[in-house]
Amino acid sequence: MPELPEVEVVRRGLEQWVSGRTITSVEVRHARAIRRHLAGPADFADRLIGRTFGPAHRRGKYLWLPVEDTGTSVLGHLGMSGQLLVQPAGAPEEPHLRIRVQFTDTRTPEAGGLGGTELRFVDQRTFGGLSLHTQVPGEPDGLPDAIAHIARDPLDPVFDEDAFHAALRRRRTTVKRALLDQSLISGVGNIYADEALWRSKLHYERPTATVTRPRSVELLGHIRDVLNEALAVGGTSFDSLYVNVNGESGYFDRSLDAYGREDEPCRRCGTPIRRRPWMNRSSYYCPRCQRPPVRRALPRRA
DNA sequence: ACAACGCCCTGAGGGC
DNA sequence: TGCCCTCAGGGCGTTG
Numbered sequence: 001m002p003e004l005p006e007v008e009v010v011r012r013g014l015e016q017w018v019s020g021r022t023i024t025s026v027e028v029r030h031a032r033a034i035r036r037h038l039a040g041p042a043d044f045a046d047r048l049i050g051r052t053f054g055p056a057h058r059r060g061k062y063l064w065l066p067v068e069d070t071g072t073s074v075l076g077h078l079g080m081s082g083q084l085l086v087q088p089a090g091a092p093e094e095p096h097l098r099i100r101v102q103f104t105d106t107r108t109p110e111a112g113g114l115g116g117t118e119l120r121f122v123d124q125r126t127f128g129g130l131s132l133h134t135q136v137p138g139e140p141d142g143l144p145d146a147i148a149h150i151a152r153d154p155l156d157p158v159f160d161e162d163a164f165h166a167a168l169r170r171r172r173t174t175v176k177r178a179l180l181d182q183s184l185i186s187g188v189g190n191i192y193a194d195e196a197l198w199r200s201k202l203h204y205e206r207p208t209a210t211v212t213r214p215r216s217v218e219l220l221g222h223i224r225d226v227l228n229e230a231l232a233v234g235g236t237s238f239d240s241l242y243v244n245v246n247g248e249s250g251y252f253d254r255s256l257d258a259y260g261r262e263d264e265p266c267r268r269c270g271t272p273i274r275r276r277p278w279m280n281r282s283s284y285y286c287p288r289c290q291r292p293p294v295r296r297a298l299p300r301r302a
Numbered sequence: 303a304c305a306a307c308g309c310c311c312t313g314a315g316g317g318c
Numbered sequence: 319t320g321c322c323c324t325c326a327g328g329g330c331g332t333t334g
Contacts, residue, residue: 003328079329080328124312124313279306279327280326281326281327282327309329309330309331309332310330316323316324318322
C-alpha cells in the first residue's frame with residue numbers, strides 16, 4: 001500500500017526524529033524483517049551500535065539512512081504493511097513489532113531534545129524490512145548498492161524524461177506493467193498507476209509501443225500531479241496500516257478517482273468504474289473514458 | 303536480454 | 319459460531 005507519497009511522508013519523519021541520533025541498542029524480534037541483511041541479526045546490530053544516523057533519503061519506495069563514518073547505509077522498505085514509528089520507549093509493544101532501535105540521547109522532548117523515544121519497525125505481513133548495505137561509490141547520498149538497479153522516481157530532479165519515453169517505446173509490454181516496473185520508473189504502485197491512467201484516459205492494457213511522445217509526456221505529468229497531491233495531504237490510507245512516524249494517517253483516499261471505486265460513477269462521465277482482475281491484483285478504470293486498445297486484426301490466411 | 307509468473311505473509315471479510 | 323476461501327500486493331528469484 002505505501003507508494004512514493006507515503007514513503008516520502010515517512011522519510012520526512014525519519015529526518016526529523018531519527019537523523020543525527022546515536023544508536024545504543026538494536027533488537028531484532030523477527031528474522032524475516034532483516035532477511036535482506038544476509039549476515040544476520042547479530043551482525044546487523046553489531047554494525048549499528050555506537051554509530052550515528054545521517055540524513056534520510058528516498059528513491060521510489062525505498063528509503064535509507066547513511067551510517068556516519070562507515071560507508072554503509074540502513075535500507076528500508078515498507079512492503080505492504082510496514083511502519084516506521086517513533087514511540088516513547090515505554091509505549092506498549094505493537095502486536096507486529098519486528099525491530100526496535102534505541103538511542104543515546106537523554107534530553108526529553110519537553111526540554112527540546114529527542115530523548116526517551118525509540119524507532120520501531122512494525123509489519124503485519126512481513127513483506128518489508130531493514131538491511132545494511134555498502135554505499136555505491138560516487139553517489140553523494142550514500143545510495144545502498146542493493147538498490148542501484150532501482151530507477152529514479154518522477155519527483156527526482158534528475159529523472160530523465162527522454163530516457164523514460166525511449167525505454168517505454170522499446171518495451172514489449174503494456175503500459176501499467178511498465179509503470180509498476182521499478183527499474184523503469186520507481187515509486188508508482190497499483191493505486192497511483194490506476195489514478196494516473198484514469199487522468200490520462202489510457203487503458204491499462206495499452207501496449208507501450210503505441211504510446212506516442214505527447215501521450216507519455218502527458219502521462220508523466222499526471223503521475224507527478226497525483227503523487228504531489230497525495231503527498232500534500234499526507235498520503236493515502238485505506239486502513240490503519242499506513243501511517244507516518246507518529247502513527248497518523250493521510251487523507252488522499254478521499255480524492256481517488258478510480259482505485260477502489262468499483263460501480264461508483266466516473267467523476268468525468270458518470271459511467272460506473274470497473275474493476276478487473278489483473279496480475280493477481282485489481283485494475284480500476286472507466287470503460288468509457290479509458291477505451292481498451294483496438295486489437296489489430298490478424299492477416300487473413302489464404 | 304527481456305517478459306511474465308509464482309511465491310512470500312497475515313488479517314479482514316464473505317459465504318455457508 | 320466457526321471454518322474455509324479469497325483478497326490485499328511489492329519485489330525478487332525462477333522460468334520461459
